[in-house]
Amino acid sequence: MEWQQLEYFQKLANIQHMTRAAELLSISQPALSRSIARLEDELGVPLFERQGRSIILNRYGAMFLKRVNNIMQEYQDGLHEIQELVDPNRGEVSLGFLHTLGTNVVPDLIRLFRKEFPDIHFQLIQNHTHTQLKQLKSGELDLSLLAAMEVEKPIQWTELWRDELYLIVPIYHPLAMKKSIALKELADESFILLKKGYALRITVDEIFEKVGITPKITFVGDEVGTVAGFVANGLGFSLLPDGEEINPRKIAKIHISDVKCERIIGMAWAEGRYLSPAAKQFQKFILDFFEARKKAVKEHK
Incomplete structure (x- = not known):
């Protein structure tokens, strides 16, 4: 079994259309068909039901897809970890935040942060609190800016402002x-x-x-x-x-x-889940930023 076969299978399983999947993979349709056929031979079961031009993932294919997705994710995580260890000032932060924070708070924070770390990029997701909590637990988000709430482990939340x-x-x-x-x-x-x-x-x-x-x-x-x-x-x-x-x-x-x-607005993250150096940099920046702002307000009073 080759890595390329897993990539081809994952793409076809998600698209469930042989021609479109081949186009997205930049290979010919016969080449994709042969790769899937070899994979099915190695596994000893069909992964798709073929009905004319339609191709539908069957129960064996659905089971195998879960494992392949995990394999691909582990590979990507490992790749990112190594790249970030080589250069901790690069990478990507997945940040969730409330809709009401998208006008000025989040853009201001990112603008100030990128003055110091211009090569760290962001994936931004605006969503409801409960959806963001699920995304933190699943690892889809690194950090979230959320209103005060009751949270359960592994979620940690700290007040910012x-x-x-x-x-x-x-x-x-x-x-x-x-x-x-x-x-x-x-x-x-x-x-x-x-x-x-x-x-x-x-x-x-x-x-x-x-x-x-x-x-x-x-x-x-x-x-x-x-x-x-x-x-x-x-x-x-x-x-x-x-x-x-x-x-x-x-x-x-x-x-x-x-x-x-x-x-009351704070920052949430999933305790025990891997945070990239880039995400840790941004987490520290946020905590330091709002701590400095609190001190400035006290001194002004």
């Missing part, structure tokens, strides 16, 4: 002149929030619950920018962290006085 959440209203609304307001005063107002499942939505729901309000929700959105845009056009209020989406020419932000209104 806190954002105040403000009531945001259209700039022309009578409340826009206020410096602060009690959330209880807004029980009859309409709100625009992110969809359920988003970390910020979970936090906002908990805040409303603390003051005993069930908000009237008129619209829900996928992005903070969408929510802010609806607010700017007078379609409701919202609770959001300060950011580039809060255009001061269109939106006013007001401090909430009767309940602690904030979100």
Whole structure:
């Protein structure tokens, strides 16, 4: 059995189309067919069901594919480990983060980091908290920037910073002149929030619950920018962290006085799982960055 046979089998198993798989492998279709036939002869079982021009992975093929995927992953991991040991300033970091952090926080961190480590690259994944936790456990992600949560081993989470959440209203609304307001005063107002499942939505729901309000929700959105845009056009209020989406020419932000209104953001990783030198460099950079920021804030006070 040759390594090339495993590569060809994996590609065909994923594509399940002989012609397209051959094109992607840059070989002829007969050459691919011969390679698969030799592999089946060595294993002593067929791996595909052939129905006319269609080729479908059978149960033997599905079982073998799991093993081949593991072999290929182990090979890639070994290759990466060796390359990174030779040069720890190179490599790739797989970083997950909440949708609401994609406007400025994550781009700023990566921009500053790459000034020091220009040859380290990133694979970026925006997703919900629960999905990112699964991706950390599976090894698909190295690090994640997530809201405060209850985590179970092997996941580790450490706080990085806190954002105040403000009531945001259209700039022309009578409340826009206020410096602060009690959330209880807004029980009859309409709100625009992110969809359920988003970390910020979970936090906002908990805040409303603390003051005993069930908000009237008129619209829900996928992005903070969408929510802010609806607010700017007078379609409701919202609770959001300060950011580039809060255009001061269109939106006013007001401090909430009767309940602690904030979100807590931290970094998560899977304890015991291999972290490349590049990922460790970025992990340390993040911890140092936010520790320095906390000290600067204390000194300013």
